[in-house]
Amino acid sequence: MRVPSRIGLVGMVAAGVVALPTAAGALPQGAAAPAAPAKNSQTYEDSTGETPGAPDITRIVVSNTDAGMITFRINVPNRPQLGQDMLLDLFVDTDFNVATGSPDIPGVDYVIELARGEVNLYKWDGSNFTRRFGDPPAVSLRYTYSGGFTVSISAAELGNTKRFRFYIEVIGGIVVDPVTGDLDFTNALGDAAPGGGAGFFPYTVILAKPTLLVRKVATTPKAPTAGKRFTMTATVARSDTGAVLRSGRVTCVGRAGTQALKAQVARVVNGAVTCTWLIPKKAKGKPFRGSAAVVFEGLRATRSFSARIR
Numbered sequence: 438m439r440v441p442s443r444i445g446l447v448g449m450v451a452a453g454v455v456a457l458p459t460a461a462g463a464l465p466q467g468a469a470a471p472a473a474p475a476k477n478s479q480t481y482e483d484s485t486g487e488t489p490g491a492p493d494i495t496r497i498v499v500s501n502t503d504a505g506m507i508t509f510r511i512n513v514p515n516r517p518q519l520g521q522d523m524l525l526d527l528f529v530d531t532d533f534n535v536a537t538g539s540p541d542i543p544g545v546d547y548v549i550e551l552a553r554g555e556v557n558l559y560k561w562d563g564s565n566f567t568r569r570f571g572d573p574p575a576v577s578l579r580y581t582y583s584g585g586f587t588v589s590i591s592a593a594e595l596g597n598t599k600r601f602r603f604y605i606e607v608i609g610g611i612v613v614d615p616v617t618g619d620l621d622f623t624n625a626l627g628d629a630a631p632g633g634g635a636g637f638f639p640y641t642v643i644l645a646k647p648t649l650l651v652r653k654v655a656t657t658p659k660a661p662t663a664g665k666r667f668t669m670t671a672t673v674a675r676s677d678t679g680a681v682l683r684s685g686r687v688t689c690v691g692r693a694g695t696q697a698l699k700a701q702v703a704r705v706v707n708g709a710v711t712c713t714w715l716i717p718k719k720a721k722g723k724p725f726r727g728s729a730a731v732v733f734e735g736l737r738a739t740r741s742f743s744a745r746i747r
Contacts, residue, residue: 477501477643483630491626492516492523492607497638499603503645503677505592506577511630512585513607519582521613524620525551526606527588530637531598539566544602544637547595549578549588552620553613556580556588592642602637605630647677649731649738660744661693661714663721666701670709671729671740681708685733689714693746694723705731710738720746 478500485495498510509527516523527549528542535544538561548559548566558575559566577591586607592598608627611620631638653672661667669689673682682705689700689712702713712729725746730739 476503476645477641479640481630481638483628484632487628487632488626490610491628492609494605494607494628494630494632497605497630499638499640501592501642501644503647505642505644505677506589507592507595507642508587508589509603509605510585510587511605511607514584516609517584519554519586520609521553522611522625523552523607523609524611525549525586525588528604528606528637529595529598530602531596533600533602533639542604545604547573549590551580551586551588552611553618558590558594598642600639600641602639604637644677647675647736649673649682649733649736650676651738651740652681654740654742656742656744661716661725661746663716663746664718665716666713667716667725667727668702668711668713669727669729669742670706670711671731671738672709673731673733673738675736682710682731682733683708685710685731687712688730688732689727690730691725691727693717693720693725696720698727716746722746 478498481497481499483494483496485493492513493515494511494513496512499507501507511525528545529547529549530538530544531546538544538546546561550557550559556578557568558573558578559568560573574594575590577589577594579589581587595601606627606629608622608625610625611622612624613620651671651673655670657668674680684705687703687705687710689703691698691700691712691714693716696717698714700712700714702711704711710729710731712727714727716725723746724743726741726743728739728741730737
């Protein structure tokens with residue numbers, strides 16, 4: 438098919454708004470994408486061979502991680518390398534509502550465009566798709582290319598989307614003016630997915646409820662000693678982001694034999710859940726049992742420790 442009239446819309450119109458910076462963190466062709474387990478993966482097949490000589494989209498795989506990172510893998514096997522004559526437009530209706538966003542491309546709120554080795558995010562502002570000095574933010578936006586596009590972006594930077602529709606256009610044969618940088622689409626050919634006027638592909642973002650993970654437990658000294666302080670620390674991180682806790686409500690329970698011990702320290706210290714008890718002088722030989730629990734944003738983690746008091 439010939440290039441649809443809306444291909445290049447974002448790049449040509451938005452370029453008149455402001456000189457566009459390269460998206461923060463954009464990766465060069467062939468660089469490794471951030472490693473993350475693919476979850477909630479959905480595959481979309483596209484019709485093939487519509488236009489000889491045009492980039493041909495064959496399959497799209499969309500997935501998201503528990504941290505809300507959305508990845509689009511767009512296979513274009515007849516273009517093993519990303520050429521300077523190629524452009525990708527990924528149109529996203531992030532609220533699944535045709536009454537909002539662009540009236541020309543019904544419901545589209547954001548467009549991700551990759552052209553001339555740069556990837557940028559544009560947002561519908563009521564009259565145009567624009568990007569003005571980091572607005573909309575696109576810190577998480579990344580891409581790689583190997584027989585097709587792999588584009589990743591956080592759901593938070595797509596309006597905290599939970600359910601969206603998307604439409605893709607890939608074109609080739611663009612001529613770039615070496616002086617002005619303008620794009621000439623006169624002889625360009627492209628492919629759209631879904632093809633045949635089928636509208637948009639739907640996708641639902643599914644995030645597992647995060648948990649707190651205890652990564653490391655340490656004690657100082659190695660075993661409790663009568664008449665001395667005994668400290669238990671636990672490094673705790675979120676399962677979705679991997680971030681180590683820097684705060685939280687800590688509860689410490691300690692017992693020397695049958696005697697309950699009051700914690701002298703019960704808080705997060707330098708990124709570790711910390712409990713400190715003073716072991717009674719006459720507790721030598723008795724069993725010590727202690728536990729540290731932390732609650733953060735409704736999530737809880739607990740770790741216990743027991744040893745004979747020296």
